[in-house]
Amino acid sequence: MAVRLESLSNRRAIIDRRDIAGRLDEIEGKDTAALRREATAILKAALEHGRAEIAARLAAAPTRGTDAATGYAFLTDQILRLVFDFTTGRLYPLNNPTAGERLTLMAVGGYGRAEMALHSDVDIAFLTPWKQTGWAEQVIESMLYLLWDLGLKVGHSSRSLDDMVRMAKSDLTIRTAMLEGRFVWGDEALYDEASARFDREVVAGTARAFVAEKLAERDERHRRMGDSRYVVEPNLKEGKGGLRDLHTLFWIGKYVNRVRSVPELVDTGLLTPDELRQFQKAENFLWAVRCHLHILTNRAEDRLTFDVQPDIARRMRYADRPGRSAVERFMQHYFLTAKRVGDLTGVFLAHLDEEFAARGRRFALPRLRRKPRKLEGFAFDRGRLTTPHDDFFVQDPVRLLQMFALADKYELEIHPVAMRQAGRDARLIDNRVRRDPRANAYFLDVLTSRRNPETVLRWMNEAGVFGRFVPDFGRVVAQMQFDMYHHFTVDEHTIRAIGLLSAIEKGELDEDHPLASLIMRQLVSRRALYVAVLLHDIAKGRGGDHSELGAEVALKLCPRLGLTAAETELVAWLVRWHLLMSATAFKRDLADFKTILDFVEAVQSPERLRLLLVLTVVDIRAVGPGVWNSWKRQLLSDLYEAAEEVLRLGHKQRGRKERVEAKQAAVRDRLGWPADRFDAMVKRLPEAYWVAEGVDVIERNMRLIHDADAGDRPLSIGAVADPERGATLVTIYAADHPGLFYRIAGAIHLAGGSIIDARIHTTRDGMAVDNILVQDPFGRPFDEEDRLRRLESMIDDALANRSRIADRLAAKPLPRARAEAFPIEPVVLIDNRASNRYTVVEINARDRPALLNALAHALFQSKVTIHSAHIATYGERAVDVFYVTDLTGDKVTGATRLKALERRLLEAAGGEVLEPA
Structure with a gap:
């Protein structure tokens, strides 16, 4: 990768090695610790100056990612050379070195490719001809301490040539790192010998095995990262369509054809000149994003999380457009780049497949199928559908749709060469093709297929045919x-x-x-x-x-x-x-x-x-x-x-009475109580209760109420995991009073739960029966006995006023950093037409812990009674709906009162602290 480093402009503005070497030579004294201290200060200043220069260049040209990545590698090279010379010249000089006291310093991994971001690891290898001497050990140890003092994150190894060969043969990771080995400083003849032995003893004859292992490693990485290049918080290094996929292509090409740089892949036929441009364009964009990300977060970060996406979009000078924000335009560019990487991967593997075809089965592809009888002009190549010649689609562009319909019909894989042709010729799909009944019939056959429409539509999308044939779909691609x-x-x-x-x-x-x-x-x-x-x-x-x-x-x-x-x-x-x-x-x-x-x-x-x-x-x-x-x-x-x-x-509620009677009969059977006890309980519960609750919930409620009354307990709480509903059902039986629900909501939050639904009932003799569905922070039920008891005791303490719930809520941190990335203005909608009996209040706000408690408290202050609460969360957005009445059981009316209710809820939704009740 020397070519890449040499192409870097005005390198001395980043770091002037001669000037710094002269200043290091001027350090006086012989005390090793003092020498290292002074050298560290000089080198640290040079490192900071170089990083500032690279960051300034990136800010001035925010899309030139490979220049920034090369700049960081060049800066690191110069620092390492200075450290090497200072250590071997001033700290541990060697006047008459023996043949065994030779040492070379190699860059390996990403650093070996001359690509780095601000906080990338500095991966280096120290090589010695034979077993390490005492002098080499001192030099390596001293260099590492100096590099750590500079704040560099160093990944290092020190091996003899024999060790290097043996370990590279047995370990794929080491072999890949050494594949990218690049001479940095030291004994260059030793590096040349190592490089020759690596080619001769490790690489020769193992290309097929290396390719298979690399592809398996890639597939496992994709599976770990979500196996889609379209996840909205992508990992731009390890994710599908990210930098690591580009690296894998280069590693394979380099291993198979012994090339030293990406442009040489064109000479081998693995990439066309146009595909090389696409490779370099994708690489440049991904490196720009990664360098901005490291500078912005000031750490080795590769995940494009929501909180950093707007800042990077701004740094890379994306602007808002009608209907789409700058960050959405930036991320669409990212996903289109990831798609381009995927396209290049398919083409690249097709070429490799042809190269290795004579030596056995092709790589990681489905089993061969018998040739279908009717290919309608298409060809069949080793189990895959392909075209008979290069201008097959030009002759009749409707074939671009027909190919995918045939692939679906006969459950065939499409040859990557045919996919490449489809991607190139998709531009032939114009309004004439879109109006062609044949083309539309083929498309509808794929869309409504009873086989596997998802896979074939995804292929069609990858080739760009989908978006060209349905331009409205093309607008939402990526x-x-x-x-x-x-x-x-x-x-x-x-x-x-x-x-x-x-x-x-x-x-x-x-x-x-x-x-x-x-x-x-x-x-x-x-x-x-x-x-x-x-x-x-x-x-x-x-x-x-x-x-x-x-x-x-x-x-x-x-x-x-x-x-x-x-x-x-x-x-x-x-x-x-x-x-x-x-x-x-x-x-x-x-x-x-x-x-x-x-x-x-x-x-x-x-x-x-x-x-x-x-x-x-x-x-x-x-x-x-x-x-x-x-x-x-x-x-x-x-x-x-x-x-x-x-x-x-029909639109009459004819089934309501029958449904209530059926539920009562089912509950009666399940309980097995004497008729007088059951009938007395039925009389206490209003009809709305029987309509709202399921038979299983009513049975639990009745047992809880009976046990509480029999034990003369004014407050009874039961929590039980309910796998059917994917939540924990918490039932509270207590004397009804204003503010009951907001205290319950606060206690559940303190116990680590979140409410997803609440039904609030009042018996005819003034007792509250509240059924609340609760999940843990991972969207699962509380199902362990100790967690259920903790939930019950927390609510018990809150309702019995044994704990100062407001103080405990105030002490618990509320903001969630990722949700803070989204500007959501709270909205309160009050509707008196959605229900015949209740006023329906809907609050849209940014989700945060204890939001429901704050909203319920605002309703309590507004002197309204909550009859049911329905909680929905859409990522960072919460939509909480309450069915309420005033204290007399009527709808909330009156412009002044409604305005005051809206104001209180907006303040609570926005996180403002309300006056105490």
Whole structure:
């Protein structure tokens, strides 16, 4: 990599080695410790000056990443040479060295490639001809201490030539590091001998094994990092499509063809000149981001977390555009770069595959399939679909769609050479091709395939054919949403959702989604559902409501794809209302019949209801790991069943009385109590309680109430893990009084829990029965006995006023650094039409610990009674909904009172401390 270092401009402005060497020579005295102290001060100043110069150059030209990475490597080289000369010349001089007292200093790993960021490790190897002498040990030890004193993070090894060969043969990591070995200073003849022995004794004849091991190592790294290049907080070094993937290509090319630099890969045929430009462009961008990241965080950081993304976007001079912020534009550039790295990897491996074809099976690819009978002009090459010649797509661009349809139909892998041609020729897809009925039929066949549409659509996206054929989809390729809720870019989320839909249809997720799996087998409008999943987020980033804008896209696109007028209308409706079901289930009280009626009024038909449920399930599940849980499944199932009943029976609440009577009969059977005891309990509980709670919860409540009354306990608390709901059910039975809920919420927070739902009931004789669902910080139930008892005792102490809960909450740190990266202005919405009996209050705010306690306290101060609370969290955003009345049981009305309620809630949501109650 000497070429890279020599291309660096004005190197002396970074560090002038001759000048510093002269100043080191001027240090007087012979005391080793004093010499080292003075040398350290001189070298430290030089290091800081050099780093400041590189940072200034990067600030002036913020996209020139490879220049910065080379600059840091050059600076490190000069520091190491100065340390080496100072140590061997002043600290441990050797007047008559023997043949065994030779020492060479090599840069290995990333430093060997002459690529470093500010806080990269300095990976070096000391080589000696034979067993290490006492002099070499002293020199190495002294150099390392001096480098550590300079604050450098040094990764080092010291070996003889024989050791180096033996260890490189047995350890892939050492072999890879030595592969990038570069002479820094010392005995150059010894380095040349080491390099020759490495080529002759380690590399020769082992290329195939090295390639296989490197690819396996890469696959394991991808799996560990999430196996997608579209995760919204990517690791730009280790993640898929990151720097390490580029390094792997170079290592393999270097090992197989003995090249010394990336441009030489063109001469070997592994890259074309255009692909070399893409490689260098991707490398330059990724290094720019990494260098900015190290400077910004002042540590060795490789993960692009939400809190640093806006700052790096600003440093790299991205600007806001209508509908898209600077940070979203920067991250889209990042993901497009990662995609380019993936494309290069596929092409590169195809060439290697051809090179090794004669010597056995190809690398890490699916098993060979029998040649299909009808390839319709395409060719078949060692189990993969390919083209017969280079201008095959030019002759008929519709073949770009046909290739993917054939791959799906016969379950074939597409040859990387054909993928390369498709990527190059995707530009041939114009409006004529888009309007061609054949092309649209091929695309719809892939989208609605009963085999594996996710994989083939992903290939189509990688080749750029997807975005060219559906330009609206092309606009969301690599587009991130700057929030903590969405784990993937819009295109990746959409393709994953289609894959989940296919898996549900094939019965692969029956256990996770029993209702959706059952419904998929009853659907009439299967095609419409697949197209709706494709289009549900297609209008994101356009500066308006993506549901409304997406419905407009659907009305234009569906007829082109070959859908009927009825299917087009249905798709547009599904896209327009794809968030309705989750918003109703997670943010409204499903026990309030008006909630169900309003939902049914929007849905209007059983088929729409079925389609909407499945679309909602795959949309939530495709957001990312950990977002879907059994509580969400329960809420969506409850809403579906209630709405389906209304659609079946009509808009009268004919089923309510029968449902309550059925629940009472089921609870009676489960309890096995005497009739008089059960009937007395039924009379105490209002009808709304029977509608809201499930049979299992009612049974638990009744046992708790009976035991508390029998033991004359005015306060009783029960906590039990509820795996069905994915949470812990906490039941509180206490004398009802204002402020009960905010104290409970504060106690649960102090116990390390978060509330996901709360149903608050008052018996006819004035006792509160509160059922609260609680999860731990990882979204799981509290299920260990000691944690359940701690939860109970914390609530008990809070309600009995044995602990000063406000003081303890104030002492507990509240902010979450990652959520602070998102500017969220709190909003309070008060609706007196959403319920016939209650005022519905919805608060949108940045999520933080104890937010619910603060909001409930504000409601208490506003003298309103909470009847139910529904808590939804979308990454950094919390949406908390309360059904409330005034103290007389009426809706909260009056402009002045509503304004005061809104003000208090806004202050609480914004983190302002309210006056004590």
